[in-house]
Amino acid sequence: MIKSKKIKAIIAMGILAVIAFAGCSSTASNQAQKSEQDKTIKIGMSGGYYPYTFKNKDNKIDGFEVDVWNEIAKRTGYKAEFVTASFSGLFGMLDAGKIDTIANEITITDKRKDKYLFADPYVYSGAQIMVKKGNDSIKSPEDLKGKKIGVSLGSNYEQIIKDFDKKNEIKVVTYDNDGGMRQDVALGRTDAMMDDKVSALAVVQENKIPLQLAGKDVQPLENAFPFVKNDENKEVIAKVNKALNDMRADGTLEKISKKWVNLDITKK
Template identity: 50%
Template sequence: MNRILAAALAATLGTAASAETLTVGMSGGYFPFTFVKQDVLQGFEVDVMNAVGEEAGLDIEFETMSFSGLIGALDAGRIDTVANQITITPEREARFAFSQPYVFDGAQVVVRDGNDSIGGVEDLKGRTVAVNLGSNFEQLLNDLPYADEIDIKTYESNIAQDTALGRVDAFVMDRVSSAQLIAESPLPLALAGAPFSEIRNALPFRDTDEGRALRDKVDAALTTLKDDGTLAEISDKWFGTDITSAE
């Protein structure tokens, strides 16, 4: 019996020792996707990556840093991927190997509550609009036909506070995060109009043999987690709805 138990333990330890580590970068400051509460890193992205690790047999190691530094860290090989609502864009697709999308969302204008002069993206002409540094929302605004009439300000933090205080006229973020921020924050903020651009968020990997192999392993796990309803359950836990499906 002891020999059997020892063999089983050795096999278990051997499996654990040989498990591949996936180093995942995130900001830890993008509620409710990734945030720190009582010194614990948590959120939708954390739950998704832990589920991916369990399904794919990967040890997940989280590295937190400023959002604007995440892509550079991926390029430099300090992390293997980024789980922080990274939107697929043509420019990023040319640089990285993306997993399948696991969040479907839209860009949203947010204003100080009571600011009825901005009813949506078409009213941003002549306005000062904040976006998070390193996000794709600056490019979305620059793609508008009247982009030269918008004063875009990039922020590392305080994007919502400065909008609520009137230091900028509006900010642009994804609709899911915006709605959650408004629901959880005492700041006087409101959604302005409907989302103006569909966005698909996925996990980027370096476009190398090793990076693509990791991508394929993670992608297979995401497919299983979608099919068995795990992603939908995680989404419902954090948002009360399923943001992981395009349907």
């Protein structure tokens, strides 16, 4: 009888242990899931690239990129934290783990694809030459020979010019400040500049800068969010892509686009 009671007690203890273990396992799983949902994504941006990312009249970060990431955060459960820095330093910050991705109209290039994982493209634009208003002598890269063209330091536009200019007949001037670059072109210090077509148009219209588009797009651009290559970021990208696809399907991406640039730049 005593042995029977002991056996029952042992069995009961075993059952309780299993339940406790299952409960701990479930709690750990829930905590892991909650932790993943509460993950903060640090998003690097220049804060000086209207209308994509800029400081508004209240000195708060604003723009197309901010709206897109705030919506992604809502749909994924991630918390979006915006980190501003000079554009030329953003990729270094990404490599060092100081930020998780960059939202500054980052063009997908073969060189960047070798180094980073990219989410799906969310903006389609073009590399555009701009010149001082009234200057009709430049319509294409061919017309830049013997002239100076400005590009943002660290951008892909310098590479576009170099790929065309095999004989080094074009002088490329790099700028850490887009405003200074536009000002130099407007004053005739630099003959032209290359920028994202949509941004160039928006800046000219917003600030009444005496610049104009020179010819057609030099080449089409697909822009996306880059991440450091690792397994964790593959999971993050999968969630970001789902959010972007849902935003495109329900019209949210188009709405954000038209809010900032009066046209839909989110479809190819």
